[in-house]
Amino acid sequence: xxRFDRVSKRYExxxxxxxxxxxxxxxxxxxxxxxxxxxxxxxxxxxxAAVEKCTAGAVLVGGQNVxxxxxSALPWxxxxxxxxxxxxKLLFDRSVFENVLLPLSIVGFPTRDxxxxxxxxxxxxxxxxxxxxxxxxxSGGEQQRLAIARAVVNRPNLLLADEPTAHLDSETAADVARxxxxxxxxxxxxxxxxxANDLFPGARRVQLNHGKLLP
Amino acid sequence: xxxxxxxxxxxxxxxxxxLVAAPVNSLLSLLxxxxxxxxxxxxxxxxxxARQLAGTTSAAxxxxxxxxxxxxxxxxxEIESRLGKYGGIRQVLLVTREATLARMKTNPxxxxxxxxxxxxxxxxxxxxxxxxxxxxxxxxxxVEFRQWPKVEHVQLDSxxxxxxxxxLKLGRTSVILLGALLGAGLIAISFNIIRMQVLTHxxxxxxxxxxxxxxxxxxxxxxxxxVLLGLGGGIVAWLVVGAAALWLRAxxxxxxxxxxxxxxxxxxxxxxxxxxxxxxxxxxxxGAVISLRQHLR
Numbered sequence: 001x002x003r004f005d006r007v008s009k010r011y012e013x014x015x016x017x018x019x020x021x022x023x024x025x026x027x028x029x030x031x032x033x034x035x036x037x038x039x040x041x042x043x044x045x046x047x048x049a050a051v052e053k054c055t056a057g058a059v060l061v062g063g064q065n066v067x068x069x070x071x072s073a074l075p076w077x078x079x080x081x082x083x084x085x086x087x088x089k090l091l092f093d094r095s096v097f098e099n100v101l102l103p104l105s106i107v108g109f110p111t112r113d114x115x116x117x118x119x120x121x122x123x124x125x126x127x128x129x130x131x132x133x134x135x136x137x138x139s140g141g142e143q144q145r146l147a148i149a150r151a152v153v154n155r156p157n158l159l160l161a162d163e164p165t166a167h168l169d170s171e172t173a174a175d176v177a178r179x180x181x182x183x184x185x186x187x188x189x190x191x192x193x194x195x196a197n198d199l200f201p202g203a204r205r206v207q208l209n210h211g212k213l214l215p
Numbered sequence: 216x217x218x219x220x221x222x223x224x225x226x227x228x229x230x231x232x233x234l235v236a237a238p239v240n241s242l243l244s245l246l247x248x249x250x251x252x253x254x255x256x257x258x259x260x261x262x263x264x265a266r267q268l269a270g271t272t273s274a275a276x277x278x279x280x281x282x283x284x285x286x287x288x289x290x291x292x293e294i295e296s297r298l299g300k301y302g303g304i305r306q307v308l309l310v311t312r313e314a315t316l317a318r319m320k321t322n323p324x325x326x327x328x329x330x331x332x333x334x335x336x337x338x339x340x341x342x343x344x345x346x347x348x349x350x351x352x353x354x355x356x357x358v359e360f361r362q363w364p365k366v367e368h369v370q371l372d373s374x375x376x377x378x379x380x381x382x383l384k385l386g387r388t389s390v391i392l393l394g395a396l397l398g399a400g401l402i403a404i405s406f407n408i409i410r411m412q413v414l415t416h417x418x419x420x421x422x423x424x425x426x427x428x429x430x431x432x433x434x435x436x437x438x439x440x441x442v443l444l445g446l447g448g449g450i451v452a453w454l455v456v457g458a459a460a461l462w463l464r465a466x467x468x469x470x471x472x473x474x475x476x477x478x479x480x481x482x483x484x485x486x487x488x489x490x491x492x493x494x495x496x497x498x499x500x501x502g503a504v505i506s507l508r509q510h511l512r
Binding site: 049051071072074075076077078079083085089091102103105106107108111150154 | 222418432
């Protein structure tokens with residue numbers, strides 16, 4: 001599903017965010033990328049979603065070298081990937097329902113079916129009763145679950161999450177982690193970048209340290 | 216195809232919602248665009264009416280021959296006969312001094328003056344229409360007629376029509392120039408408004424890109440916004456020109472009546488209205504396209 005082939009990413013001369021990274025994530029796998037702050041976890045996810053391009057090597061997603069994709073081809077890659085961002089990137093002037101509807105609107109999903117899909121996704125993350133609320137009215141945990149609902153509403157086969165349990169209390173973090181496990185159990189490939197080690201038991205671990213893979 | 220149409224319908228509605236969401240800002244923008252467009256549109260309306268005025272008068276070049284005031288009728292008859300035999304003349308109309316006097320008396324402003332005169336001051340006259348209407352041929356005829364006996368004055372009556380025509384051409388060029396300048400202004404207004412819109416919706420654009428939106432999906436609402444701005448401005452301009460035409464109609468009619476002319480001042484016709492709205496919408500779209508190229512990369 002995902003292959004990193006000797007990937008390096010350099011933002012400034014002499015400072016490598018990622019250095020000669022090689023690993024692969026199989027289909028239906030659940031992988032947790034651990035590492036301290038600044039280890040390169042977010043950069044790794046951004047390379048997979050082609051938000052950035054690597055300086056050396058190749059990142060392959062579903063056999064496609066995402067760094068070589070043209071600007072017009074990028075949307076088609078991203079539609080296959082569900083992304084939960086570290087800062088969530090919710091639209092605060094739109095309701096919970098409209099936030100989750102956005103990915104379906106982008107792909108031109110029929111309106112009536114889209115509403116059903118959105119409600120199913122909100123139900124899955126326990127926000128069915130909050131669809132008319134604005135994100136600002138939600139708690140931190142609810143906002144995180146909203147971000148997850150938006151990431152999965154398109155039923156992607158790859159789910160990326162960047163620190164999805166950051167700033168959450170342990171109970172809420174466990175609740176959010178449980179949702180990821182559920183998606184993994186129904187066949188979604190899940191890649192989570194997190195400093196939290198104990199929330200995702202059973203997941204394969206990839207340890208990053210200053211942009212390098214630890215054995 | 217259905218998805219494509221759905222995207223366009225949604226983008227159009229979204230643009231409309233954004234326009235309505237800030238009514239005061241939108242209204243002021245539409246007024247700025249509308250007033251800028253009203254100037255060339257109003258110029259075009261005045262030109263169209265001036266053309267109508269020119270059309271109501273004889274545009275065929277004619278030569279007026281005025282006999283000397285002391286010339287006998289016999290002299291006029293000789294000239295008439297001479298004109299009848301002269302090559303290159305299509306029509307000759309004799310206007311006798313009595314007919315001219317009678318016509319002048321019908322003018323209320325002149326009646327008292329004319330009746331106070333001891334004798335008929337008007338000469339016999341001829342209105343000649345030539346077969347060759349080119350200015351140089353007409354001028355040659357005029358020079359020839361001036362040599363004839365008892366002819367006091369020869370006048371090329373088409374001169375003022377040609378002057379009006381030249382003025383209309385100048386006016387037309389000025390309107391095009393003004394239209395081009397203010398059109399560029401409209402593009403600049405649209406460019407700036409779309410830039411503000413992009414900045415306002417920066418977060419939404421970024422999220423949409425990350426969720427797999429194409430450039431077309433992201434740009435479409437802004438393009439519709441530009442078109443709606445232009446179209447709305449065009450409608451404002453159309454209303455301004457229409458109101459101006461209504462307002463000016465009565466005083467203009469009064470003025471024209473003094474010159475014995477009757478022209479009803481008309482606002483823009485269907486063709487010019489459609490052209491104005493299409494032009495405005497197009498310029499709004501162009502401004503949006505340029506702005507998006509600058510600010511969405």
